[in-house]
Amino acid sequence: MGLQIIKPDTNIDFIGVRKIAFIISAIIILTGLGSLIIKGGPKYGIDFAGGMIVQVKIDKATDVSIVKDAMSGVDLPGLVVQTLGMEGDNEYLIRTSSSDISSQDVRGKVTGALSNNLDGAGFEIQRLEMVGPKVGADLRSKALEALFYAVLLIAVYISGRFEQRWTVAGIMAAALASSIYGIGLLGLDMGWLIIMALAITVALCWYLKLNYALGAVAALIHDVMITIGIFSILGKEFDLTIIAALLTIIGYSLNDTIIVFDRIRENNFARKGSETFAAVINKSVNQTLSRTIMTSVTTLMVVFCLFVLGGSVIHDFALALLIGVAVGTYSSIFVASPILMGFGPSSVVEKEAAA
Amino acid sequence: MQSLRWRIIATLVVLVLGLAYMLPSLPGVKDTPLGNLLPGDSVNLGLDLKGGIHLTLGVDMDTAMNNNLARLGDDLKASAREEEVFVLRPNVLSESQIEIVLVKGDQKEAFDDIIDKYSPFAIEATEVQDGGKHKYTLSVTPQYRNEIEKLTMDQAIKTIRNRIDQFGVAEPDIRKQQGNRIQVQLPGLQDPERAIKIIGQTAHLEFKMVDDEADIEKALEGILAPGRELTVLRNKQANGSYTESPIVLKRDALLTGEYVTDAKVLLDTWNQPYVSISFNARGGTIFTNLTGENVNKRMAIVLDGKVYSAPVIQERITGGRASITGNFDKAEARDLAVVLRAGSLPAPVIILEQRTVGPSLGQDSIDKGVMSAFIGMALVLAFMVIYYGVAGLVADFVLCLNIMLILGGLAAFGATLTLPGIAGIILTIGMAVDANVIIFERIREELRRGLTAKAAIAEGYGRATLTILDANVTTVIAAVILYQFGTGPVRGFAVTLTLGIICSMFTAIFVSRVLFDLYTKSRSEGAKLSI
Numbered sequence: 001m002g003l004q005i006i007k008p009d010t011n012i013d014f015i016g017v018r019k020i021a022f023i024i025s026a027i028i029i030l031t032g033l034g035s036l037i038i039k040g041g042p043k044y045g046i047d048f049a050g051g052m053i054v055q056v057k058i059d060k061a062t063d064v065s066i067v068k069d070a071m072s073g074v075d076l077p078g079l080v081v082q083t084l085g086m087e088g089d090n091e092y093l094i095r096t097s098s099s100d101i102s103s104q105d106v107r108g109k110v111t112g113a114l115s116n117n118l119d120g121a122g123f124e125i126q127r128l129e130m131v132g133p134k135v136g137a138d139l140r141s142k143a144l145e146a147l148f149y150a151v152l153l154i155a156v157y158i159s160g161r162f163e164q165r166w167t168v169a170g171i172m173a174a175a176l177a178s179s180i181y182g183i184g185l186l187g188l189d190m191g192w193l194i195i196m197a198l199a200i201t202v203a204l205c206w207y208l209k210l211n212y213a214l215g216a217v218a219a220l221i222h223d224v225m226i227t228i229g230i231f232s233i234l235g236k237e238f239d240l241t242i243i244a245a246l247l248t249i250i251g252y253s254l255n256d257t258i259i260v261f262d263r264i265r266e267n268n269f270a271r272k273g274s275e276t277f278a279a280v281i282n283k284s285v286n287q288t289l290s291r292t293i294m295t296s297v298t299t300l301m302v303v304f305c306l307f308v309l310g311g312s313v314i315h316d317f318a319l320a321l322l323i324g325v326a327v328g329t330y331s332s333i334f335v336a337s338p339i340l341m342g343f344g345p346s347s348v349v350e351k352e353a354a355a
Numbered sequence: 356m357q358s359l360r361w362r363i364i365a366t367l368v369v370l371v372l373g374l375a376y377m378l379p380s381l382p383g384v385k386d387t388p389l390g391n392l393l394p395g396d397s398v399n400l401g402l403d404l405k406g407g408i409h410l411t412l413g414v415d416m417d418t419a420m421n422n423n424l425a426r427l428g429d430d431l432k433a434s435a436r437e438e439e440v441f442v443l444r445p446n447v448l449s450e451s452q453i454e455i456v457l458v459k460g461d462q463k464e465a466f467d468d469i470i471d472k473y474s475p476f477a478i479e480a481t482e483v484q485d486g487g488k489h490k491y492t493l494s495v496t497p498q499y500r501n502e503i504e505k506l507t508m509d510q511a512i513k514t515i516r517n518r519i520d521q522f523g524v525a526e527p528d529i530r531k532q533q534g535n536r537i538q539v540q541l542p543g544l545q546d547p548e549r550a551i552k553i554i555g556q557t558a559h560l561e562f563k564m565v566d567d568e569a570d571i572e573k574a575l576e577g578i579l580a581p582g583r584e585l586t587v588l589r590n591k592q593a594n595g596s597y598t599e600s601p602i603v604l605k606r607d608a609l610l611t612g613e614y615v616t617d618a619k620v621l622l623d624t625w626n627q628p629y630v631s632i633s634f635n636a637r638g639g640t641i642f643t644n645l646t647g648e649n650v651n652k653r654m655a656i657v658l659d660g661k662v663y664s665a666p667v668i669q670e671r672i673t674g675g676r677a678s679i680t681g682n683f684d685k686a687e688a689r690d691l692a693v694v695l696r697a698g699s700l701p702a703p704v705i706i707l708e709q710r711t712v713g714p715s716l717g718q719d720s721i722d723k724g725v726m727s728a729f730i731g732m733a734l735v736l737a738f739m740v741i742y743y744g745v746a747g748l749v750a751d752f753v754l755c756l757n758i759m760l761i762l763g764g765l766a767a768f769g770a771t772l773t774l775p776g777i778a779g780i781i782l783t784i785g786m787a788v789d790a791n792v793i794i795f796e797r798i799r800e801e802l803r804r805g806l807t808a809k810a811a812i813a814e815g816y817g818r819a820t821l822t823i824l825d826a827n828v829t830t831v832i833a834a835v836i837l838y839q840f841g842t843g844p845v846r847g848f849a850v851t852l853t854l855g856i857i858c859s860m861f862t863a864i865f866v867s868r869v870l871f872d873l874y875t876k877s878r879s880e881g882a883k884l885s886i
Contacts (some may be wrong), residue, residue: 008799103711126715127712135411146841153836247837258822259793291789291793295789302784303784310568310721
C-alpha cells in the first residue's frame, strides 16, 4: 500500500473539541463582521460601485508611493492608486469613482502624469474599464440574484438529498419561495432577501427536523462569511469574479460535507445499540478524513499555483478560492458534523426511518 | 471480459475524438497538414485573453421618442396645411404626448378627420382658448411606442454595424440586450478611443439657415423669436483646440443626413482636408432648391447640434454635392466621413460600460494561466503517484484525459475560453482527482477488511460511484447559476467548471475502471494491488 498520511486506525475525537472549534469559528466570523461594520460594508470593485480603473504596467520596479506621487496632481474624483498582483509584476491599478469622464480624458491624464513624473520609466496602459452607475446597479442585483438562487436551489437539494424526504423538500421549497416572494413585496433590497432566505432556510430545517440539511447550510454560511470577512480585513474588493469564487466555495463546501454526512448515515444505519450518535459521527469523520485531506491538498496546490503564478487579473479570485477551500475543509470536519450532533433528535428520526 | 473489450473501445473512441477536437487549439498545429484533417477549429478566446474592447451602449430612448413625436407633429401640420386647415407649431409634452393648436375653431371637424386619417395620434383632450382657438392634446398608444422603440434599436444596431464594417474589425460581435442596450465586442483593436468615438457619435447632420438679423445678446438672455434656436459655432484655434461662439439659427432643418449617399475626404487648394458629401436624387433636388432660394444668405451645417461651418451661399448649387469644411485635421475628417457614410444613429447613445484589454495583457494572461496550469498539474500528478503508486498513475492518466476532453469540448461546442475559464480548468485539475481519491480510499478500506484485490476494486467503485455523482451535483448547481447570471468572463468559468466536472465523472469512474481491470486481469488472483 502506498503512502498513508492518515493512518487507518486514526481516531481523533472531533466531537470532543467542538466547543473549541465553535469558539475559533465565532472569533473569526465576528472579527470579519466587525471589519465589515467598521468599514461600512464590503468594499465594492467598479463592477458593483461603478467608476473607472486603469491598469498600468511600469517597466522597472517602482514603489507604489512613487506612482501615487506621480498621480497626485491629477484631477480625478476619488482617485486611488494601488498595487496589483504579486510583487515584481510592477502593475498598478489607478481607480476613479467617476464614470462621467470620457475614457479618452482619463487615458490622457494618466499618460500625461506618468510620463512627466516617473523619471522616464516606460509604462503601458494594459487595461481600462469603465462601469457606469446603471450597469453597476444591474451587475450588483444580478450577483445577488445569483447568490439568492444558489442558496434556494441548494437548500432544496440538500434537504431532499440528505434526508431522502423529497416531499418535505418540496414543502420547504414552496415555503421558502412564497415567504421570500412575500418579503419581496415589501420592497426590501436583494441583500436583505438573501439574509432572510438563509434565516428562513435554517428555521425551516430546524422546524422540519432536517438536521443534515441544517448542518450543511450552517457550514456553507460559515465558509462564505469567513471568506467575506477575511476579504474585508485584507481590504480586498468584491467584483464579479469574487462572486463566482463564493459560489464555487459553496459548491466545494457542500461537496465535502455531503461525503462526510453520507458516511455518517451509512454508519448510523449499521449502528450497534451501545454506540452513541457522537461516536458514530466521530468514526465517520475519521474514516473520511484521509479523503477530505487528500482532495483539499490537491485543490489547494493548484489554487496556490494560480494565486502565485496566475497574474494580477486573477490574483484576488485565487485568494478567495484559497481561503474558501481551506475553510470549507475545516468546516466539514469541525462545524457541520458537530452541528448535526448538537441537534440530538436526529438520531431518533433516523431510527424511525430505519425501522 | 466481453464487456471489457467494449469499454476499451468506448474509451479509445472518446480519446480519439477528444484529441481531434483539442489538437487545433495547440500552437503550431492548425496550419499543418494534420491540422487540415482535423474536424474542429481552435478554441475561441475571450476578449480578456486576446485583447479588445467590450462596450455596452445605452440608446437614449426618450430623445428618440421626442424626435419621433416632433417629426410626427410636423407631418401632421403639413397634412393639415394641404387640406387648408391651419394649426400652430406643435409642442412635444412627454414621450407619448404632443400639444397642437388649431387656429380656427370652425375647422375642428376637418382637423379631427385629418388626425384620424394621417397620423397615429389619438385625441386625448381639447380645450377652447381665446379667439376660437382649440388646443389639442394628442397621444400615441403604448403599442406604437413599443414599435418605435424596436425600430430605433434595429436602426441603431444597423448603423453601428455599418460603422464598424467601415472601420475594418475582424469578427465584431454586436447584439441587442434588454433595456434598450447594445453590446459591442471588438477583438484586437489598437486604438480603442477612436473606435469608441466613431461608434458613439450620433452624427445627426442638418442644414439650417442662419438668422443674421437676430440679436445675439438678447438670445443669450433667453429671448428668441419664434422658430429660432440658439446654438454654437465651432472655431478652431491656432493651437488645435476649439472654441465655441453663439449663433442663432432658424429652427427648421431644410435638409438632413438621411439623403446622404456617400462621404469622402478631399483636400482643398490650401491642402486643408474637408468632407465632400453626395446626396441622392431627392436630396440633390432639395439642396438645389434651397440654395437657389437663399443666395447671399448664410447656411449652417449642423452636426449633433453644433455648427461646423456657416458659409454664405454664393449661387444655386446643382449636382447634388456639398462640402463640410471645419478646419479638421486629417484623422477627424476621415472619421467624420466614416460616420456620415454609415448613417446617423436614430438617437444618441451613452457608453454605459467599457472594458478595454490591451493585447499584451491578454497574451500575458494566457502565458501565466498556462504556466500555473502546468505547474499545478505537475504537482498533482507527482503527488498522486507518490501517494497511490500504480493506482496514482491510473488517476494521472485519466486526469490528463480529462483536461484534453475539456479543451476538446470547448472547441467542439464553440464555447469561449476566458481568463476565469482557465482558472476553472486549473481548479478542475485539483478537484477532478477527488473522484479517484474517494474510490481509492474506499478500495484501501476494503483491502484492509481482507477482500481480494478484484473484490476490493469492485466494492470500491460500486460504493463510491453514487457518492461521487451527488457530491458533484452541488458544484454543477453553482456553475449553472453562475452561467445564468454571469457576464462574459465569469460565464467562461462556469462553462469550464461544468465541463470539467462532467468529464471527470466519466474519466474517473468509467475510464479508470477500465485501466484497473486491465491492470488486474494479467495478475494472479492473490497478487497485491499497488494502491
